[in-house]
Amino acid sequence: MAVIGGGAGGLAASIALARSLRSVIVIDAGSPRNAASAHAHNVLGHEGVNPLGLLAKGRQEAEAYGVQFIDATVLSAANRTQAPETLGFDLETSVGISIEAKRIVIATGLTDVLPDIRGWPTGGAIPFFTAPTATATRFRGQNIGIIGTTAMSYHQAMMFSQLSDRVTFLRHNAPAPDEAQRRMLDSLGIVYVDSAVEAVERTESGTVVTLRDNDSMTFDALAVGPYFRANGEIFEQLGGTVVDHPTGMGSSIPAEANGATDVPGVWAVGNSADISAMVVASAASGVLVGAQVNAELIMSSVS
The missing domain is CATH 3.50.50.60 (FAD/NAD(P)-binding domain)
Structure with a gap:
């Protein structure tokens, strides 16, 4: 399993998967959208928490469950799926590490175009x-x-x-x-x-x-009100299409309520799929996607 992006959504997804004994790699460049903010709000039990501190703690929790991290960006992604039963993806990172993954969770967030x-x-x-x-x-x-x-x-x-x-x-x-x-x-x-x-x-x-x-x-x-542009380049390389939001306020990766996209084996969480998602909503979507991907993997192994 490869999770692209180590924000609240990506970390939550990686923890949910690792708790289900899945092998998970998170590729993260370390530049979350809210890095410039001193405080994150509406975080239950942690009102006003420092966003970077929250992510650092989340990363420690993920590592404790065996999640591996690569501090890099994904330069290119290829979909080598030939049939539904042979889902597979190849990722090339900025540090020269190549990754093969059976499933991908995109947690690349969005960019505020001011x-x-x-x-x-x-x-x-x-x-x-x-x-x-x-x-x-x-x-x-x-x-x-x-x-x-x-x-x-x-x-x-x-x-x-x-x-x-x-x-x-x-x-x-x-x-x-x-x-x-x-x-x-x-x-x-x-x-x-x-x-x-x-x-x-x-x-x-x-x-x-x-x-x-x-x-x-x-x-x-x-x-x-900036234009909320989804960081969807990797999704597009995998065969997906980023869509404009109905309000005209931005773009997003189209995904179902459970995070599944129309590209088999590719899921989206947080601001990648929902321009309005704050920290807790992004984390919640990550937990849901982690559980959904684990269940989908189990079902795919049933003969």
Whole structure:
């Protein structure tokens, strides 16, 4: 068994498989999506845990069950399956190690494609977040700016209005609000600014946003809806097709509720298959897929 990706979903899948006495190799480059975050939230029993610390502990647990780790990326993947009963895959890694696997779990996550704005945050210099259920609660009651990117940004603004009565919607690239969206903004007291954002800058007084007409506004934090692009290159090499999300907010690997994809022997967990999955949801999907793959392997050996 090969698990590509060592985030919450990949680690959970590897542990579930190893506990069922499966031989498991995890290939992980060590660059999780939330690496820049100091805290992970909505993690039952571990609220505010450091994301990298959580993964380090998960890796220790996996190793205790015999899971092997290769600190690398997968450069190429080939599907050498000839028939349903002869599933097989070949992986080439960036450290020169070749792997043969009977089944593959893809846990490569997604990439947040942020809007092209001058001065956009790097290294956590500017407080920004993508969802009110993640890290945004630390800015409760503060001055929050929402940078619009799609029609779903209006829904995002609605959700943030529960956290603060000082929310401003900066239209940027989002479509103009329809009548229902305008009523929503007005009824929730969300200030609407019909302008694109030219630049952002972190100052001692807060995050300064420069608009296209050269006006500027200062916020405690910014919220943005990025394009959630699935890291699906390996899936495509194995014969699969990454699909656009119905909302237009991103792409994902199409998978059934149990994680099975339309490529026999290939499964997907976490943000690879679900753009909305947070840490606990990703881990839960990994446990489910681990159990499903183990059962499928048992059934495949039944004559």
